Amino acid sequence: MTATVRIQREPFDAAAESAKLTRGRTDIGAVVTFSGICRGDENGRPIAALTLEHYPGMAEAEIERHVAEAQARWPLAGVTVIHRHGRIEPGEDIVLVVTASSHRDAAFAAAEFLMDYLKTHAPFWKQVEQAGNKSWVEPKRADDAAAGRWSTPLRGRDAAE
Amino acid sequence: MASVKLRYFAWVRERIGKPDETLDLPAEIKTVEQLIAWLGARGEEYAYAFANPKVIRAAIDHNHVRPDSTIKDAREIAFFPPMTGG
Numbered sequence: 001m002t003a004t005v006r007i008q009r010e011p012f013d014a015a016a017e018s019a020k021l022t023r024g025r026t027d028i029g030a031v032v033t034f035s036g037i038c039r040g041d042e043n044g045r046p047i048a049a050l051t052l053e054h055y056p057g058m059a060e061a062e063i064e065r066h067v068a069e070a071q072a073r074w075p076l077a078g079v080t081v082i083h084r085h086g087r088i089e090p091g092e093d094i095v096l097v098v099t100a101s102s103h104r105d106a107a108f109a110a111a112e113f114l115m116d117y118l119k120t121h122a123p124f125w126k127q128v129e130q131a132g133n134k135s136w137v138e139p140k141r142a143d144d145a146a147a148g149r150w151s152t153p154l155r156g157r158d159a160a161e
Numbered sequence: 162m163a164s165v166k167l168r169y170f171a172w173v174r175e176r177i178g179k180p181d182e183t184l185d186l187p188a189e190i191k192t193v194e195q196l197i198a199w200l201g202a203r204g205e206e207y208a209y210a211f212a213n214p215k216v217i218r219a220a221i222d223h224n225h226v227r228p229d230s231t232i233k234d235a236r237e238i239a240f241f242p243p244m245t246g247g
Contacts, residue, residue: 124246
């Protein structure tokens with residue numbers, strides 16, 4: 001399975017990334033492309049921009065783990081995840097998830113799984129600029145609930161003895 | 162004493178006033194939550210950052226860990242608020 005995970009400052013081209021994934025393949029019958037976009041409001045008030053801080057090294061490693069988990073759960077022909085960081089204005093893309101499979105159920109499910117996990121486990125933190133102030137965005141309970149649906153325990157270190 | 166690199170992100174970083182530091186940890190600190198308690202006692206800015214340990218998340222060598230996880234052999238320990246990516 002072809003897996004691409006990139007963390008970058010620059011905007012991405014969703015159509016080009018999707019085309020890269022499928023080029024030359026005859027086994028792919030379904031491609032799901034999800035883009036997360038910066039909205040112009042947060043908590044009902046307009047925003048000037050979002051700034052995304054991230055943990056370089058861990059962000060890539062964590063998303064690669066999510067992709068490996070998706071690959072273990074569903075028959076996927078390819079996955080691309082691109083997550084931006086830095087200052088992002090309303091209307092701009094933040095995150096891209098592309099999943100490809102022979103049939104649509106795996107492609108849809110894997111894309112949703114990856115987004116639910118990105119929202120809760122990928123080390124990024126958003127700040128909003130509103131009315132000249134910058135403040136940290138609070139996580140949403142709905143995102144934790146969504147990730148919980150997939151019932152994968154957090155792997156990691158054992159308890160200390 | 163074990164020397165370990167600590168990294169701070171988002172408002173944890175802002176409250177402490179620096180993105181990272183390397184510290185020698187006393188041998189009796191064995192878990193993530195013990196380390197948080199020890200850091201919180203280092204000064205006002207640390208106490209402010211770690212005032213509510215329940216909202217602090219941690220990673221060791223780029224892996225998410227729990228409060229009771231061991232810090233044995235850790236090279237890099239990061240502390241941050243709940244994540245808001247995606």
